Amino acid sequence: MNFHGTEVRQRAITLLRDGASNADVARNCEVPPGTIAYWKHVDRAKRGECPGKHDPKCPRCDGRELDGVAYSYLLGLYLGDGHISHYSEHRVPNLMITCDESWPGLMDNCEQAMRTVFPDNSVCRVRKTGCRNVKVYSKHLSCLFPQHGPGKKHERRIALEPWQQGIVGAHPWEFVRGLVHSDGCRIINWTTRLVAGERKRYEYPRYFFTNVSDDIRQLYTDTLDTLGVEWTHCTRHGNPYNISVARRASVALMDLHVGAKY
Template sequence: MYDMDTRSRPLPLKPCPRCNGAPGPPENPSAYAYLLGLYLGDGCISAHRRGVYYLRIVCDNAWPGLIDACEVAVRSARPDNSVSRVKKDGCVAVTAASKHWPCFFPQHGPGKKHERAIALEAWQQEIVDAHPWEFVRGLIHSDGCRVTNWTTRLVKGEPRRYEYPRYFFTNLSSDIMRLFTETLDKVGVDWKQANWRNISVARRASVALMDVHVGPKY
């Protein structure tokens, strides 16, 4: 996703997690951790008139439950702001306007995320450390999936089909991939880098752990 340049953004008019001298956490840190994962995958922030910014999280129409969860997370992040769903071809953009979105997501900047450095600030890392599964769930819901793979094995000389579940996470940003895998390490999930843009979770115990805390999209 693209973000717009924030170098000329005006100062916010009222307190938010990063506008004070000593930044405080969002009102609902758990919901924010999930929303942060969604934003890093399928979100963008764009400037509008009078210092207002629009946050947009694009969700595929195939996952109505994900769209609902995304809207709940946005409302939790900014309870005083309205949230709308903008229908597009094959997807819905969950959208909300606020002067504070760049403060909530300091990763906002010009150009594509995978073409610039992406790192969490200290207060964001504290939230992710406290709510790692919500962050992982947001990343999987944006750029991941749970699939059923299959292979064949010889049983008494006869080939038999064998199926097994697997989670994949796909992203072009090496920084976002690192944030994902570091968080997986913290929650005890074994993973492998399938290729330069894909992370695979296939070990039975790790898939079972992901099923408990993340589950397939719906």
């Protein structure tokens, strides 16, 4: 049964094409939001605008130029808090980076990097409890992120392809920044010292990077080595998953090129 006439549907489609939101169109046309979303999907499908319907060219398959700075940062985010989902053979894969809502600046940086690496694909944010998933759909995600595979990252081998290593070598700080922004933090440690018989408190900044994957931690420390950043393993509760940067000169370098989340 058709509860909404052709005239109402066409008016809704016109408003959607003019840029109105689904909610505004639903209120304007007095039609349920789910129906509006379905009409919009059908209209986009007819016009070939659905994600992945006519996937843009790929830097790996078609030789399209790839922004190395944005890619190096996005690669770091992906290795930390990202994953690629492919729910069925009929769905276009999506790259999803989970960003805590406490760091809106990080979320903005993540979205900007995605838009730069995938300039012709739609990027969106999906609200979850306490976080948002920044997503992009593309048929070529496995081309750009060959580390994707079945199972959890720490349960399989993670190694960069030679072309990826070349990009990271050219833009190492962006790679480190992406890793720290995903699985790292900048904290203030403190200690006390006895000075002239009086105990005084001293505070100092420190960077931590925590990841269960031995391979991903190795990629992080290898890159720090090339940058002259001193680091140490920090075992907590018997788990050697933490990499610490605490030397004053090294922290200063990290502050200059990475900085705290915001």
